[in-house]
Amino acid sequence: xxxxxxxxxxxxxQEGKTATLTCNYTNYSPAYLQWxxxxxxxxxxxxxxxxxxxxxxxxxxxxxxxxxxLKQSLFHITASQPADSATYLCAPGDxxxxxxxxxxxxxxxxxx
Amino acid sequence: GAGVSQTxxxxxxxxxxxxxxxxxxxSGHTAxxxxxxxxxxxxxxxxxxxGTGAADDxxxxxxxxxxxxxxxxxxxxxxxxxxxxxxxxxxxxxSPSANTEAFFGQGTRLTVV
Numbered sequence: 001x002x003x004x005x006x007x008x009x010x011x012x013x014q015e016g017k018t019a020t021l022t023c024n025y026t027n028y029s030p031a032y033l034q035w036x037x038x039x040x041x042x043x044x045x046x047x048x049x050x051x052x053x054x055x056x057x058x059x060x061x062x063x064x065x066x067x068x069x070l071k072q073s074l075f076h077i078t079a080s081q082p083a084d085s086a087t088y089l090c091a092p093g094d095x096x097x098x099x100x101x102x103x104x105x106x107x108x109x110x111x112x
Numbered sequence: 113g114a115g116v117s118q119t120x121x122x123x124x125x126x127x128x129x130x131x132x133x134x135x136x137x138x139s140g141h142t143a144x145x146x147x148x149x150x151x152x153x154x155x156x157x158x159x160x161x162x163g164t165g166a167a168d169d170x171x172x173x174x175x176x177x178x179x180x181x182x183x184x185x186x187x188x189x190x191x192x193x194x195x196x197x198x199x200x201x202x203x204x205x206x207s208p209s210a211n212t213e214a215f216f217g218q219g220t221r222l223t224v225v
Contacts, residue, residue, distance in 0.1 A: 043216030
């Protein structure tokens with residue numbers, strides 16, 4: 001069955017450093033992958049979408065990579081700030097299957 | 113600017129009762145999704161609508177769960193004979209079309225006692 005794996009342990013990182021999160025998937029050949037941010041008590045908020053023919057995508061201090069050979073996406077927050085503390089969710093997608101399935105999410109805590 | 117609106121924000125119900133959860137998507141969005149999220153978990157897919165039709169309802173856990181979107185806008189998730197295991201946050205999201213970014217509501221926290 002299809003699996004989306006994100007690290008269940010929270011990532012504690014010092015302010016100003018780069019946070020790197022991993023999303024691995026199995027039994028999947030997604031055409032794209034989305035990343036969302038979720039704060040406690042709120043719905044997820046879209047951050048970035050990267051397609052299978054794109055190796056890297058950037059938006060301000062965020063960078064996402066997509067390696068279809070490794071079946072992995074990396075999500076980077078550079079120059080992290082306490083306001084970046086949240087849970088980050090990955091969601092691989094397929095144009096032939098319109099459901100949007102999410103990983104469990106990975107919590108980031110940025111320490112001032 | 114109106115985002116996705118879900119009502120009620122909180123619902124407490126007794127085991128065995130029937131509940132309805134409402135989702136008002138962003139105007140013009142044809143795709144609508146329902147998810148269920150338990151503490152410490154990611155959103156679990158329930159059902160996807162494209163327009164008025166349920167294009168994929170494979171995530172509904174059993175026949176106690178049903179959702180409608182009669183006019184292609186507002187959607188209602190209906191749960192019959194609620195069980196304590198149904199307690200979770202129910203999230204609704206809409207998109208301009210499939211395979212694009214989804215805009216989520218704040219969720220309805222359902223507690224079955």
